[in-house]
Amino acid sequence: MAGEGRVTLHGMWASPYSKRVELALKVKGIEYEYVEEDLMNKSSLLLQYNPVHKKIPILVHSGKPIVESMVILEYIEETWSDGPRLLPEDPYERAKIRFWATFLHQQVHEVLVLVLKTDGEAQAKAMEQLHEKLKLLEEGIKGSFPGGSPAVNGENMGLLDIVICSYFGPYKVHEEVLGLKYLDSEKYPLVTSWVKSLAQYPAVKESTPPHEKSVALVRYFREKALQSPAGVL
Structure with a gap:
């Protein structure tokens, strides 16, 4: 199924962009691992997953990174379509x-x-x-x-x-x-x-x-x- 696989969120506790992805995962009831990033000393994984902007949040699903918070929200909605909806059907x-x-x-x-x-x-x-x-x-x-x-x-x-x-x-x-x-x-x-x-x-x-x-x-x-x-x- 599309929503299967390990889910990891790379974020920062005070970031509004990270927070919105965290909320979406919780609303959808998706189990995930959270990785707190130090934005003053970015991890090698952060740079590997987001080489263009070098920013959080990064959602890693089954080893595939998705970046940009609004894009991630749409991805979550489309991938876990059986859970509570983030967008109306109309x-x-x-x-x-x-x-x-x-x-x-x-x-x-x-x-x-x-x-x-x-x-x-x-x-x-x-x-x-x-x-x-x-x-x-x-x-x-x-x-x-x-x-x-x-x-x-x-x-x-x-x-x-x-x-x-x-x-x-x-x-x-x-x-x-x-x-x-x-x-x-x-x-x-x-x-x-x-x-x-x-x-x-x-x-x-x-x-x-x-x-x-x-x-x-x-x-x-x-x-x-x-x-x-x-x-x-």
Whole structure:
């Protein structure tokens, strides 16, 4: 069967890209081995499996590596088709999910990183951009998903749930480090309730690192970024 064979995930505990693959594997009920990578001292296997980008996550299935988190999510969905679905069966509904997942992946994440690695006027400008993206996302959810949640069903997380959780799941960590609030329940009630409800899923709870550990790492990278003109995040 297509889903048979050993599964290994090479990742990093704080990476949103690694976290989304981990969540997808848990939602699907796929047994896997996890390999924590030191991104400051990349393993020979990481370089062998992903010689182009030299990044995590890397999913190795039956000895074959799959890279790029969004590609991996699609691979998991297609390979383990008998498990809980990450995407709806209807082509139009799938297209909407993919559109908003791409929006988060390509636009929201970029602005969120800018907020985390800047201060002063640059950060204020980045915050304006982030609020613009959140407003678009709020309106998009309202228009695209009348039920208020893009989950495939009421019990399992879908692909878009996983992507938004990977970015906004640690919002409390970001807000503590920044001293700023961006996930506002009055401005963005649907996005906020969506993120908070996802935090209650068992798979998310199992995958969430200790709060203080995450705060310490984000604070470290923010300080490093502020010390460097080009930033490091």
